[in-house]
Each structure stands twice: as structure tokens, then as C-alpha cells.
Amino acid sequence: MEAFISRKRRKISPETEGAAVTKKLNRLDEGDDGESTDFKLAMLASLHPEKSQDVLLDYLLAYGGSVEEASAALSPSSRQDSPRKRSGASGYQSSLASFAKGVESKPVAARALTKKGTTLHLYTPEDVEAHTPCSIIHNFLRPEEANALLKELLQEAPSFRKETFQLFDRTVESPHTMRFYVDSLIEAQAQKTEYIYNGSYVPDVTQTTPEMLKVSGLVREAVNEEIDRRVRDYYPEHKKLRFQSPDEWKPNASFVNCYDGAKESVGYHSDQLTYLGPRAVIGSLSLGVAREFRVRKIVPQIDGSTADTQGQIAIHLPHNSLLVMHAEMQEEWKHAVAPAQTIDPHPVAGNKRLNVTYRCYKDYLHPKFTPRCKCNVPAVLRCVQKQAATRGRYMWMCHSGYTPGQKGCSYFVWADFDEDGRPPWAQGYRSRLKVLSTAVTSTKAPSKTSPRR
Numbered sequence: 258m259e260a261f262i263s264r265k266r267r268k269i270s271p272e273t274e275g276a277a278v279t280k281k282l283n284r285l286d287e288g289d290d291g292e293s294t295d296f297k298l299a300m301l302a303s304l305h306p307e308k309s310q311d312v313l314l315d316y317l318l319a320y321g322g323s324v325e326e327a328s329a330a331l332s333p334s335s336r337q338d339s340p341r342k343r344s345g346a347s348g349y350q351s352s353l354a355s356f357a358k359g360v361e362s363k364p365v366a367a368r369a370l371t372k373k374g375t376t377l378h379l380y381t382p383e384d385v386e387a388h389t390p391c392s393i394i395h396n397f398l399r400p401e402e403a404n405a406l407l408k409e410l411l412q413e414a415p416s417f418r419k420e421t422f423q424l425f426d427r428t429v430e431s432p433h434t435m436r437f438y439v440d441s442l443i444e445a446q447a448q449k450t451e452y453i454y455n456g457s458y459v460p461d462v463t464q465t466t467p468e469m470l471k472v473s474g475l476v477r478e479a480v481n482e483e484i485d486r487r488v489r490d491y492y493p494e495h496k497k498l499r500f501q502s503p504d505e506w507k508p509n510a511s512f513v514n515c516y517d518g519a520k521e522s523v524g525y526h527s528d529q530l531t532y533l534g535p536r537a538v539i540g541s542l543s544l545g546v547a548r549e550f551r552v553r554k555i556v557p558q559i560d561g562s563t564a565d566t567q568g569q570i571a572i573h574l575p576h577n578s579l580l581v582m583h584a585e586m587q588e589e590w591k592h593a594v595a596p597a598q599t600i601d602p603h604p605v606a607g608n609k610r611l612n613v614t615y616r617c618y619k620d621y622l623h624p625k626f627t628p629r630c631k632c633n634v635p636a637v638l639r640c641v642q643k644q645a646a647t648r649g650r651y652m653w654m655c656h657s658g659y660t661p662g663q664k665g666c667s668y669f670v671w672a673d674f675d676e677d678g679r680p681p682w683a684q685g686y687r688s689r690l691k692v693l694s695t696a697v698t699s700t701k702a703p704s705k706t707s708p709r710r
């Protein structure tokens with residue numbers, strides 16, 4: 258996870274609406290490839306959890322987007338603010354099906370259904386897949402399978418830790434706990450010493466547990482079917498997306514998250530693509546307490562009037578549901594698990610929600626192959642999300658600023674991937690120049706190496 262601090266969606270007040278504020282916000286979001294307003298607000302929220310989002314935003318605006326200055330100004334002497342309201346465990350139940358007649362359901366959300374500052378709650382699989390980059394399968398496992406996995410994860414949960422990262426001279430913690438699992442002991446060892454997350458090695462990587470491994474096969478099958486269905490029913494010309502891998506999706510690693518009680522959460526973020534590659538797909542299994550998963554489309558920044566004009570969508574995640582985050586998710590949307598006002602305790606899990614995010618790490622993105630920055634650390638892969646001119650382009654960058662005691666460097670190169678998301682050093686990489694010249698000179702019909710997608 259890239260950014261993981263809890264934050265509540267900003268409540269729009271009449272004073273904060275309008276062009277001037279939008280302009281300022283856009284300036285704060287400058288470079289998105291630096292830190293976005295969301296990220297800055299998340300950092301401020303973690304430093305000043307007692308302050309409401311509106312207040313944090315006001316300070317951020319007043320201090321020209323500087324987290325450090327805003328944080329200093331907010332420190333003890335600052336004024337009291339009204340306590341922040343928390344979102345409910347589940348929102349107002351609405352099925353779009355009943356009033357979606359005029360809405361084009363395919364391709365996905367041709368026009369925005371939400372307005373800035375509002376939350377649309379979705380419950381049915383039909384609504385979820387038509388209006389978000391996700392699909393959901395309810396009652397995914399047999400009840401006894403789900404319970405066996407849940408019980409196993411509840412035993413594991415005490416070993417989970419809060420993720421930490423460095424903010425100036427302070428170490429900030431995520432408001433939930435997690436652990437990273439890979440499918441073999443050898444891979445676990447390699448992960449601890451070779452893979453970098455937020456600028457550091459992850460000291461605690463362990464082997465996928467037996468129940469997780471059993472379920473992994475079922476998730477693999479279901480996710481591949483969902484990808485096929487997505488391509489067939491939602492993507493232009495029924496073709497996989499550009500840079501999406503045509504290969505079978507094979508999970509080999511997972512982050513397991515535990516949210517103990519209503520307040521535990523994860524802030525808006527996109528998952529890191531460094532080891533998953535472009536257009537990654539993630540299978541996310543929810544067990545225990547039902548919580549709200551929120552998604553928000555990242556709006557390109559063309560001028561002041563177009564940025565951040567959409568609201569968010571809340572997807573209800575009940576026990577034993579498999580959410581597939583499709584290929585358009587990480588580059589174009591952000592997601593979060595919001596704090597809840599109340600939760601319904603689960604008979605086995607009590608107040609806890611356990612979540613397994615099954616992921617497919619690509620061999621060719623092992624850090625021994627990827628570019629290194631000037632600090633001699635394997636670089637992070639990011640995608641331009643907001644700048645209209647370069648939106649969707651990938652870049653390798655220094656992890657700068659995340660590592661305690663390290664300032665980082667300014668390393669940056671545009672990343673090259675072929676149509677199937679392979680980097681130049683991967684077997685089978687097809688340079689776009691070569692593909693173009695072959696298309697011009699060849700009289701042969703194109704080969705059918707990727708029949709599915």
C-alpha cells in the first residue's frame with residue numbers, strides 16, 4: 258500500500274466551494290507525482306487525529322500545501338474544532354437498477370453518478386460492476402470454508418503490525434494492522450532482503466497459510482473468469498486494456514489486513530504497481546465484520562474547473578465476499594476502507610474484519626531487474642494520474658522521503674512497457690517500434706498468441 262492513513266471525505270461547506278478553492282486545491286495536487294492533496298491530508302490527519310478534515314484542509318490551503326507548516330500551525334495552541342463525524346457501518350441502501358434506465362451500463366460509468374462531496378452506496382453485484390472498476394461475488398466460499406479461513410486468520414492476527422512510514426522526523430502508523438504472505442519459504446526470505454516497500458525492506462514476510470493457499474486456487478479460477486467477463490462485457494471492442502497482461506492471473510503473494518473495531522481503517526490510496534506491473538488485477542476476500550469499501554475516480558487536471566469534481570462510491574463488503582479490482586482500478590481510481598460509526602459484530606470474528614488481497618507478482622519485475630535510483634535502491638513504479646498531458650504514463654522514481662533518515666534523490670525515468678505490460682528486459686517484450694514496422698512490412702495475418710484478452 259502506498260498511502261494508508263485514515264481520512265474522512267471532506268464535507269463540502271458553502272465557503273469551501275467555488276473557483277478560488279478549486280484552484281488552490283489544484284495547486285496542492287501539483288505534480289500528483291509528488292504528493293496529492295489526499296496524501297497530504299492523510300499525513301496531517303495522522304499527525305492531528307483530533308482535527309476535522311475541513312480544518313486540516315483549511316490549514317493546508319493557508320500554508321500553500323506545505324504539510325510541515327500546516328502541521329506546525331495546528332500544534333497545541335491551535336483552536337478547538339467540532340469533533341469529526343464518522344461514516345456509518347452501512348449507508349442508505351440503494352439499488353441503482355430501479356432508476357438506472359437512462360444510464361448506459363456498459364462501458365462502465367460512462368458518466369459520473371456521484372457529485373463532489375456525496376457518497377453513493379452500492380450493494381448489488383450488477384450495480385458494482387456497472388459503476389465501478391470492480392466486480393463482487395457474494396457468498397464466494399462454502400460457509401465452512403470461509404469459517405475455516407477466518408479462524409486461521411484470527412489466529413494469525415495477533416502477529417500483524419501497523420504499517421509505518423517516515424514523515425519528516427516522525428514515524429507515522431497506519432490505523433489498522435497487516436502482514437505480508439508469499440507462497441514459499443524461499444520467496445519469503447527473498448522478499449525480506451530484496452523487495453523494497455516505501456523505501457525499506459519488510460522485515461516480517463511469512464509463508465501463505467494452508468487455508469489461504471487452498472482458497473488461493475478458488476480465487477485464481479474466479480478472478481480469471483471475472484477478467485474474461487470484464488473484457489467481453491465492458492472493454493472497448495471486447496479487448497483487454499493496453500498494458501494489461503494477457504497471461505493467466507496467478508496469485509503468489511498477499512497482504513492480509515485486520516480492522517479491529519469500527520475505527521480501524523485505511524485511507525484513500527492506489528496500490529503500488531512496482532511488482533504487479535501496469536493494469537494489475539487484485540482479488541480481495543473479506544471475512545468477518547462487514548465494512549464499506551470506498552472508491553473514487555481520479556479526475557484529470559486540465560484546468561481549475563475539472564479537478565476533483567466527483568464524489569465517492571461505497572461498496573458494501575459482507576463476510577465471505579470476493580471483490581475483484583480490475584485492470585482500470587489502480588491507475589484511474591483510489592480506494593479506502595472508511596472508519597465506521599457502528600459495526601455489527603460477527604459471530605466468529607467479533608469486531609474484526611479480515612481481508613486477504615491476493616496479488617500476482619511478476620518475475621520480470623523482481624528488483625534485480627528494475628531500474629535503481631541514485632541512492633542505489635530499486636525504484637518505485639508509479640503512474641501519472643492527474644496531469645492531463647501525461648496521464649497514464651508510467652515512471653520509475655526514487656522512493657524518496659519514505660525511509661527513516663534518508664532524504665532520497667530526484668531519480669526519475671519514464672517507464673517503457675509493451676502492449677502486454679512487459680518491460681524491455683522481459684522475455685517476449687515486443688518493442689512498439691518493431692511491432693509497427695512488422696505491421697507495415699508483413700503480409701502475414703497477426704498471430705493469435707493471446708486469444709483471451
Ligand SMILES: O=C(O)CCC(=O)C(=O)O
Pocket residue numbers: 258512514523528541550592593594612614
Ligand atoms: O481492506 C480492504 O478491503 C482493502 C485493503 C487494501 O486496500 C490493500 O491492502 O491495499
Ligand SMILES: [Fe+2]
Pocket residue numbers: 258526527528592
Ligand atoms: Fe489497496
